[in-house]
Amino acid sequence: MIDMNELVDIEKSTQSKRVFWDQEIYDQELERIFGRCWLFLSHESQLKNKGDFITTKMGEDSVIVVRHTDGSLKAFINSCTHRGNSVCTADSGNTRSFVCNYHGWVYGTDGALVDVPLKEKCYHDEIDMTTMSLPSIRVESYRGFVFGCFDDNAPNLVDFLGDWGWYLDTWMVGAGEGAELIGPPLKSILKCNWKVPAENFVGDGYHVGWTHASALEMLGGELGGLAGNRANMPFDELGIQVTTRHGHGFGVIDHAGVGIHEKRDGFAKFLQETQPKVAEKLGQPRAELYDGHWNCTTFPNCSFLYGTNIFKVWHPRGPHEIEVWSWVIVHKDMDDATKKEIVKQAVRSFGTAGTLESDDGDNMVNSTRNNRGPHTRKNTMDSRMGAGYEGPHPEYPGIVGSSFIGETSYRGFYRFYQEIMSAESWDEIRAKDSQWDDCFTNKDYWKDRLAAKAQGGEE
Amino acid sequence: MHNTEAKERVSMQLHYDLSQHYYQEASLLQDGEYEAWFETMVAKDIHYWMPVVERRYAKDKRPAPTPDDMAIYNDDYDEMKQRVGRLATGAVWMEDPMSSVRYLITNIQAFHTAKEDEFVVLSNFATIRHRGQLERSEHVGGRQDLVRRVGGGFQLARRKVTLDARVTEDKNLYIFF
Numbered sequence: 001m002i003d004m005n006e007l008v009d010i011e012k013s014t015q016s017k018r019v020f021w022d023q024e025i026y027d028q029e030l031e032r033i034f035g036r037c038w039l040f041l042s043h044e045s046q047l048k049n050k051g052d053f054i055t056t057k058m059g060e061d062s063v064i065v066v067r068h069t070d071g072s073l074k075a076f077i078n079s080c081t082h083r084g085n086s087v088c089t090a091d092s093g094n095t096r097s098f099v100c101n102y103h104g105w106v107y108g109t110d111g112a113l114v115d116v117p118l119k120e121k122c123y124h125d126e127i128d129m130t131t132m133s134l135p136s137i138r139v140e141s142y143r144g145f146v147f148g149c150f151d152d153n154a155p156n157l158v159d160f161l162g163d164w165g166w167y168l169d170t171w172m173v174g175a176g177e178g179a180e181l182i183g184p185p186l187k188s189i190l191k192c193n194w195k196v197p198a199e200n201f202v203g204d205g206y207h208v209g210w211t212h213a214s215a216l217e218m219l220g221g222e223l224g225g226l227a228g229n230r231a232n233m234p235f236d237e238l239g240i241q242v243t244t245r246h247g248h249g250f251g252v253i254d255h256a257g258v259g260i261h262e263k264r265d266g267f268a269k270f271l272q273e274t275q276p277k278v279a280e281k282l283g284q285p286r287a288e289l290y291d292g293h294w295n296c297t298t299f300p301n302c303s304f305l306y307g308t309n310i311f312k313v314w315h316p317r318g319p320h321e322i323e324v325w326s327w328v329i330v331h332k333d334m335d336d337a338t339k340k341e342i343v344k345q346a347v348r349s350f351g352t353a354g355t356l357e358s359d360d361g362d363n364m365v366n367s368t369r370n371n372r373g374p375h376t377r378k379n380t381m382d383s384r385m386g387a388g389y390e391g392p393h394p395e396y397p398g399i400v401g402s403s404f405i406g407e408t409s410y411r412g413f414y415r416f417y418q419e420i421m422s423a424e425s426w427d428e429i430r431a432k433d434s435q436w437d438d439c440f441t442n443k444d445y446w447k448d449r450l451a452a453k454a455q456g457g458e459e
Numbered sequence: 460m461h462n463t464e465a466k467e468r469v470s471m472q473l474h475y476d477l478s479q480h481y482y483q484e485a486s487l488l489q490d491g492e493y494e495a496w497f498e499t500m501v502a503k504d505i506h507y508w509m510p511v512v513e514r515r516y517a518k519d520k521r522p523a524p525t526p527d528d529m530a531i532y533n534d535d536y537d538e539m540k541q542r543v544g545r546l547a548t549g550a551v552w553m554e555d556p557m558s559s560v561r562y563l564i565t566n567i568q569a570f571h572t573a574k575e576d577e578f579v580v581l582s583n584f585a586t587i588r589h590r591g592q593l594e595r596s597e598h599v600g601g602r603q604d605l606v607r608r609v610g611g612g613f614q615l616a617r618r619k620v621t622l623d624a625r626v627t628e629d630k631n632l633y634i635f636f
Contacts, residue, residue: 361630
């Protein structure tokens with residue numbers, strides 16, 4: 001059995017390098033994380049009509065998501081219950097049924113087996129088709145974002161997201177008609193462990209200035225000052241970082257929402273016009289985050305940048321490789337010209353050929369590959385930045401870190417990683433719901449800081 | 460904008476001149492002479508486009524992608540200039556030491572268009588990148604160009620690059636095709 005206390009040291013904020021390499025750890029992740037968490041599947045905007053389908057993956061499992069004839073969304077494993085062949089080989093489309101290429105078995109859009117060739121003559125009519133449906137997967141949507149879960153005992157999606165949903169609502173609800181994703185997804189291979197980009201998006205404001213120095217120098221704008229870490233900036237005043245129950249987390253760089261877009265007039269105007277609506281609907285704390293640049297991961301493998309507006313899933317392919325799928329986030333009520341420009345700009349920065357994306361890949365590959373060495377793997381990785389400079393906040397749920405550059409969300413991500421990898425079931429995880437944030441010990445951080453600030457203001 | 464109608468095939472001499480131009484272009488790109496390539500061989504009205512092509516069933520009647528849809532590259536002149544400029548900042552850490560990129564350009568077919576000085580040129584490519592000790596990636600596809608005669612040479616006015624792979628097997632695409 002894998003000793004998770006050995007792999008993740010909460011007190012020291014370190015993780016064993018084995019978590020990026022070992023096959024046995026990966027196998028357990030497929031069971032305990034990808035087999036039990038809600039995983040992003042699609043957006044309802046891509047499944048509008050009855051019969052619309054997409055194929056995707058949940059961990060290493062191939063799945064189909066489809067709008068059934070009754071209007072509901074269904075998901076099932078893309079493997080014929082006869083001999084296991086795929087029943088759908090297209091990326092997307094519209095269909096009344098899924099037909100296996102091997103022997104011609106036919107399934108409906110609810111996954112039920114509806115036809116078996118030569119059933120009367122060769123099965124002598126003795127096959128009970130009702131027991132041969134494609135294995136179904138729980139499907140739930142949050143604000144149009146569709147997730148699937150293999151575990152019947154898992155909390156529902158809203159509870160899995162928890163306080164993270166409160167933050168997501170900022171742009172999913174606050175700004176108008178809601179958000180949608182533009183596809184088809186870009187797809188590429190990256191030879192890294194799936195957690196490397198997941199942790200990077202959950203809380204790595206630190207790498208931005210250095211890794212992306214070349215791109216930021218060319219693009220200039222709000223984030224241009226970060227290039228090469230040359231600017232002397234009061235980082236504790238420029239944004240926050242948050243981790244919530246179940247390992248979700250994000251960082252916000254204040255007022256930098258459109259920072260990476262070269263052509264941004266439409267988006268900037270939209271943010272400006274809708275910010276008062278966010279304040280009205282959801283209150284000032286969220287309105288203040290709304291025009292920031294967000295880096296985020298929904299545990300375990302769904303990451304996005306709001307502002308840059310790229311939305312990604314890291315599909316694992318063994319411990320040392322992932323498939324990167326990327327869509328673009330737009331708001332439904334933006335005009336078409338603005339939507340198109342956002343798509344273009346998001347892909348130019350974080351698509352397959354993105355000017356910023358290309359900086360990250362190499363770091364992620366090497367951070368994984370170096371662990372091939374057994375003596376390298378005996379060491380640990382460090383995520384202590386900002387430890388102690390974080391805590392509960394009067395206005396923002398979760399644990400809030402002092403700056404967008406810090407590793408609060410790394411610590412939250414690996415705290416939950418350790419918990420879910422150790423837990424026998426969701427019941428064990430639920431039992432700890434009230435104590436999950438005990439490891440963030442400075443409970444008065446924000447109380448003290450805000451009091452000092454108020455006092456400073458009075459003086 | 461990429462649907463310029465191709466008419467009859469060009470003469471042997473013109474085909475030779477265009478082929479030489481394509482080989483010169485490949486030389487500049489594989490030598491990392493991005494600025495020289497961009498300044499001499501790319502027209503100001505360039506549209507440089509690599510659409511995303513989904514795997515769809517034959518019966519699927521949805522239209523092929525347009526430049527309004529999701530694309531891997533979808534650049535005008537200024538946007539391309541930024542890509543070139545980024546590579547010249549000296550801060551692209553991963554390209555030091557540099558990759559070796561080799562371009563194999565084949566199956567060149569050139570056609571006249573309604574305009575005397577513009578040609579539609581089709582070609583196939585394989586780009587092979589070696590990096591570090593053992594890293595190797597390969598991209599295979601086709602290009603549909605609109606090439607314009609300018610002075611004694613040619614400039615690229617449209618390029619539609621079709622990658623054959625649905626999933627790009629590389630950590631990034633910062634190179635030009």
